[in-house]
Amino acid sequence: MENINEDPLPECSFTISGKIVPVQQEKDTLIAVDNVELNEPAIELPCKPEKPSDADCCGSGCIPCVFDIYDQEIKIWERECARLRNKAVPGEDDLFKEKSMLSELEYRKFTISKVWPETGDTNRYRFKLPFDRDLGLKIGQHIIVRGRSLNETITRQYTPITDITTSGHFDLLIKIYRDGKMSKIISHWKVGDEVEIRGPFGSLEYVPGKYRYILMLAAGTGIAPMSQVVQGILNNEEDETFIHLLYGCHTYKDILMKKELDEWAGYWNFSVTYALSQEQGKNYQYGDKVCERRIDETSIQQEISGKTMDKFMILICGTRSFDEDIMKCCENLGFNQKQIFKF
Numbered sequence: 001m002e003n004i005n006e007d008p009l010p011e012c013s014f015t016i017s018g019k020i021v022p023v024q025q026e027k028d029t030l031i032a033v034d035n036v037e038l039n040e041p042a043i044e045l046p047c048k049p050e051k052p053s054d055a056d057c058c059g060s061g062c063i064p065c066v067f068d069i070y071d072q073e074i075k076i077w078e079r080e081c082a083r084l085r086n087k088a089v090p091g092e093d094d095l096f097k098e099k100s101m102l103s104e105l106e107y108r109k110f111t112i113s114k115v116w117p118e119t120g121d122t123n124r125y126r127f128k129l130p131f132d133r134d135l136g137l138k139i140g141q142h143i144i145v146r147g148r149s150l151n152e153t154i155t156r157q158y159t160p161i162t163d164i165t166t167s168g169h170f171d172l173l174i175k176i177y178r179d180g181k182m183s184k185i186i187s188h189w190k191v192g193d194e195v196e197i198r199g200p201f202g203s204l205e206y207v208p209g210k211y212r213y214i215l216m217l218a219a220g221t222g223i224a225p226m227s228q229v230v231q232g233i234l235n236n237e238e239d240e241t242f243i244h245l246l247y248g249c250h251t252y253k254d255i256l257m258k259k260e261l262d263e264w265a266g267y268w269n270f271s272v273t274y275a276l277s278q279e280q281g282k283n284y285q286y287g288d289k290v291c292e293r294r295i296d297e298t299s300i301q302q303e304i305s306g307k308t309m310d311k312f313m314i315l316i317c318g319t320r321s322f323d324e325d326i327m328k329c330c331e332n333l334g335f336n337q338k339q340i341f342k343f
Contacts, residue, residue, distance in 0.1 A: 043084050049073035049153045050181075058320050062342075064201055069144060073155060076105065101129065101136050107146055107196040112189055113169065118256055122175045122221065124161075125189060127197075129168050137164045139232040140204030140225060140343070145172075146196040147185035156182045157201070159224040159343070161257065163231040173256060175221050204341055206232065208239040211339075212311035215303060217295060217326050219248040219318030223256050225343040226317060234267050244303055245272040248295045248318065251279045275299060295322075297329040309334055317343035 052066040064072070102108065114126035129135065135143075142159040160170040177183040189195070206229065214233075216226045226245060233239045249255050255274060264270045265287070274284075277294045284290050291299060304312060314335055316326050323342055330340055 045081050045084055046077060047148065047151055047153045049077055049155065058323070069155060069157075072105065073146075073153070076107065077153070101133060102143065102197070102199045104198060104201070107198045109194040110197050112191055112193045112195065115189065115191060118173060119254055121177075122173060122256060125172045125174060125186075126169050127172070127195065129170060131168045134165055134167045135160060135170045135200075137200045137228075138202070139164060139206045139229055141200040141202035141228075142225065142343075143197050143199035144201065145182075146198075147182055149181075149185060152181065154182045154185065159228055161224050161227045163235060164228060165235070173221060173224050202343075204229075204343070208233070208236060209241065211241060211313040213242045213244070213304075213307060214313045214315060215300070216243065216245040216247075216315045217300065217318075217330075218245065218316075219295070219322045220254075221256065222317030222319075222322070222343070223247060224317075226315060227257055227260065229315065230264055230270060234264060234270060240269065243270045245270075246275060246295055246299065246303055247272055248275040248277065248322070250277055252276060252282060252284060252290075273299075273303070295326065297332060300326075300329055301333060304333070310339075312339055314340045315343070316340065 049070060052070055056066050110127040110129075112125055113128045114124075116124055118124050137143075137160065141164075142157050144155050144157055147154045147156075158172050158174060161173050162170045174186055175183075176187050214229070216229070218226050230243055230245070233241055233243060245261075247255070247261075252274070255261070261272055262285075265272060271289070273289045273291060275291050275293060275295045277292075279290075279292050281292075293299065312335065314330050316323055316330075318326070327340065327342065
């Protein structure tokens, strides 16, 4: 196996005619390499991807795991450095001619066409696609976004919230964290910027009608993958699966995708309960079902009461602590591992 800890190149350096020189060397100046004076622009190499810590892995068998992603990122970085070092200039990317819009092992650039706030700390970002092309995802799949700062390369996984059949664009729902490394990059995104994306990834294999009920247990931006599944079911007239979403947020104003949730609630086979952990005695929108507490074993029991257990599929997505707690609740209630899927 290739040793990914052996750096083939300095982490941030410039190469001149195939020769590596320190990053401190000024660009576009007269430089001597192997006793030969060269006067040509330096080529800036990308910074090496950041290796995840053991704490970054949740240990629940995610596909791909953060360490799998890191291994892929190292290989991609090495190829990019080699291409630049050898002065190989790739042809212009023409996504209109590509069979697939995405590649698992190659980053492709997508242009931001719109940015707008969802809540106080969460934005929607719309990316352009050819008018007659969709992103090419299956239900439950996500993408990897790469961001670069002056001395770091950061990657994060996001699930588009647009229906997988939508052509012409796709949307990402992203929360901005005050001290988040990727958030510091994303907070500067604006219309016209190009963002590097690869994919698709994800191991959910949804089969219409396999389960009578789907219980979705989500918190915060964990609504994103759920929204993709919901739209896939509701837009399929032959899929009669009942969906119930138990959605945890701090307050009513923190609910994401509220407009879409209201629209989906108009379908006969979709319903949602909002579990608000920091709200009390507020007048909510007419028709909303709200419980003023966290999602726990009792609230899950109430949602499945009177129904046959083996006809359920459980989908889970939230923070790491949320996922761990909810997994334990579901196991305590008697659901088996084959019925539970964690995004």
